[in-house]
Amino acid sequence: MLFIKTNSTMRAPSLLAVLIVLVLFSLQPDAAAASRVHHHRFGREKLTTLHFYLHDTLSGKDPTAVLVAHGANATSRPGDPTPFGSVYATDDVLTEGPERASRVVGSAQGLYVSSGKDGRLSLVMGMDFEFSDYNGSSFVVFSRNPVTVEHRELAVVGGRGKFRMARGFAVLRTHYLDTGNGDAIIEYNVTLLHY
Structure with missing residues (x-):
């Protein structure tokens, strides 16, 4: 489980904060995969x-x-x-x-x-x-x-x-x-x- 340190004490983050972080990371494109598809599909510019x-x-x-x-x-x-x-x-x-x-x-x-x-x-x-x-x-x-x-x-x-x-x-x-x-x-x- 992910913990956030505040004033030398540890507490569990809210479920909403964890979901937001996970969604943001999942929206990041895989640049290498996107480049491969782009190159193979259309060729060189x-x-x-x-x-x-x-x-x-x-x-x-x-x-x-x-x-x-x-x-x-x-x-x-x-x-x-x-x-x-x-x-x-x-x-x-x-x-x-x-x-x-x-x-x-x-x-x-x-x-x-x-x-x-x-x-x-x-x-x-x-x-x-x-x-x-x-x-x-x-x-x-x-x-x-x-x-x-x-x-x-x-x-x-x-x-x-x-x-x-x-x-x-x-x-x-x-x-x-x-x-x-x-x-x-x-x-x-x-x-x-x-x-």
């Missing part, structure tokens, strides 16, 4: 960098981004194709170079919301970037995109296939933006850590 261009087209007969909801009290700048509160569904083309005729490397599907109420174009994006060169593997971005900032960084929050459990970041630069119709070509430099 890899680093992959990707460079591509996203073509987001709101205009024309075959747009890749379509308005699906409009904020009830949307405020916008004159001629703004993406007023505050607007939600767009996307199926954007990803290419090797900035020209639309360059080799297609994948697609980006998801949603973005126009979130810049203060007059600056800003989006919150949730998109899945899938790549044909990686057997349909993808990574996911969920982040704020301040479109008017020259170089901006978005968070990579997950992935699947060859990019399983991806985390990292994407540095974006606007290659082309038509402020009249919202069409854009965005350069992506992505750094992924994944299994």
